[in-house]
Amino acid sequence: MSDPPFRGSDAPRPAAEEARDECRRLEGLLRQRERQLIDIERQLEQAQKMETLGTLVAGIAHEVNNPLNLILYNLPLLRKAWADLLPLLREEGRRDPGRRFGGLPAAFLEERLPQLIADMELAAQRVARIVGELKRFSRQSDPAEREPLDLNVAVKNALRLCQSTLHRAGLRVRLELAADLPEIEANLQNLEQIVVNLLVNAAQAIEHDRGEIEVRTAFSLRDGCVQVQVADNGRGVPAELAGRIFLPFVTDKQAQGGTGLGLSVSERLARAHGGRIDFENRPGGGAVFRLKLPTPMQKQAPRILVVDDDPLVRQILIEALSMPRRYLLEEAANGIEALIRLGTWRPALLLLDVLMPEMDGLEVCRHIRDEPALAGMKVVLTTGFPGHPKLAELAALGFTHVLPKPFDLPVLLGKVRELLGQ
Incomplete structure (x- = not known):
């Protein structure tokens, strides 16, 4: 009896073979x-x-x-x-x-x-x-039950709660609390819980005998937020968990008693307060987690964008405007960066250098004139060449507030207050 003819790859498979494959697939799925x-x-x-x-x-x-x-x-x-x-x-x-x-x-x-x-x-x-x-x-606490408080108080309370745990683990804790933090409207117990969870998370990530945790608080005039930063010198966040780290039950610390709930709960409480938690791995090892919470200043303070190609000039202007802590500040190094920032961050006032590489102040003002959403923004032009012909073109477009360099800072601050109606 001759062998059966060869079945080509496109020939139909027997039903029994397909059924067995489907059973194996379903068993694996089960x-x-x-x-x-x-x-x-x-x-x-x-x-x-x-x-x-x-x-x-x-x-x-x-x-x-x-x-x-x-x-x-x-x-x-x-x-x-x-x-x-x-x-x-x-x-x-x-x-x-x-x-x-x-x-x-x-x-x-x-x-x-x-x-x-x-x-x-x-x-x-x-x-x-x-x-x-x-x-x-x-005690169970509702995030909606809030009161004015100092973030530093929550951080110190959380450290006291974790003191024995951190001491038993042989961890060194460095604490830097910023002075004169603006008060925030928050639930003290919720903030303590967030910071405790961040401290425990940091402690569980350290598997050597030189463990160190750094805790810092700060206030940013760029976004009007207070923040607490918890940094460790542990193993960092694995790449495979980075995108899921705030999901419930996601953890690689089961051996250290981790449940995968701490960061999830903390992130939910942060969002309930209008804030957020972000993180990054440190170049030398370990990770940094930051809790950022809005202050009343975030909604009330005018925004100012400082645009100048000279970093020293930007630094002087930022420091001068930071002293009274009345404004939220951003900076850009040229006209292109300025327009990118104006696309997502709408200031009340723009301090704009006239002569810059890549895109100068005149081109920026032309774009502003063509954008109805920026019509209410005040613009103060700064220049080291008061007689430059571009100033006449800018005046023709309606931009007439000019401050010569080098700056007289009291005059600058007075002009800013005047234009912002302060």
């Missing part, structure tokens, strides 16, 4: 879905544990609070009783120099007991403060 379901169940179990832990923390804090209040109430009575007993102790010590009280010499008690009572009171007050922070931290 196994994949089962693994995903197991992962989700494990993550939900961990989330439930975290919720239960919050309830337990609140209960423990309540139970500790009752005996603690008794200690704090009795310590002042003990101090007062000691003050009344001290003369009797001295008299007894003179009559019987070898007499001991509670196994301790009278001289020792006279010298050390007041300090021992003071130390006990300080320790009890510290416990009371920790209990209060734990109770506040474990």
Whole structure:
């Protein structure tokens, strides 16, 4: 019997073979879905544990609070009783120099007991403060319940909550708090939770014995935001997680106790406050996470765009306009950069150098004149050549406010206030 003829690649496959392939595909898909379901169940179990832990923390804090209040109430009575007993102790010590009280010499008690009572009171007050922070931290809080507050307060509270965790991990913490931060409208407990999560995330990313975390606060006149920055020298954010880092249950820190919920919750709370969290890997290793929150100034302060090809001139103008902290400031190095910025960032006033490479001030003003959306923007021209013919062309277009270089800064600031109606 001859062999069956060769079946070409375009010949139809037997139905049984196609059915087997489909079964194998469905079995593989089913196994994949089962693994995903197991992962989700494990993550939900961990989330439930975290919720239960919050309830337990609140209960423990309540139970500790009752005996603690008794200690704090009795310590002042003990101090007062000691003050009344001290003369009797001295008299007894003179009559019987070898007499001991509670196994301790009278001289020792006279010298050390007041300090021992003071130390006990300080320790009890510290416990009371920790209990209060734990109770506040474990309590559910609505982001809509806000009050004026200083971001530095939330950062210091969060560091106190994490102090023992960071100490046990052998991590060095460097803290730089900016002075005179503008107040923000925020929920203190929510901000503490965000900063705690960022600190824990940083600690879990460090796997060596030279761990260091840097915490800084700052205010930016460029966007009117306050920010807290948490930087570590750990392993950084893996590339495969970078695009999903704020999704729930996304983590590579399971071995360190990570649940993948901290950054997700923090990002949600930041958005609820009108802010955001961004991050980047550090060139030398580690990552930097930044929480940025808007201040009332972001909505109220006039915006000014400074355009000059000389970086020193831009720096002088930015510093001069920053002193009263009344304006939100941006800068551009030439006319092209200025037009790009004007496309997305609409200032109330433009400080514009007339003579620049690539695109000069005259060309910028022609574009402004052709753009109805920029019709209300004030323009102050700056130049080191007061007699330059381009100034006549600019005046013909309606741009007549000119300040000569070098600047008289009081005159400059006065002109800015005048044009902005301040």
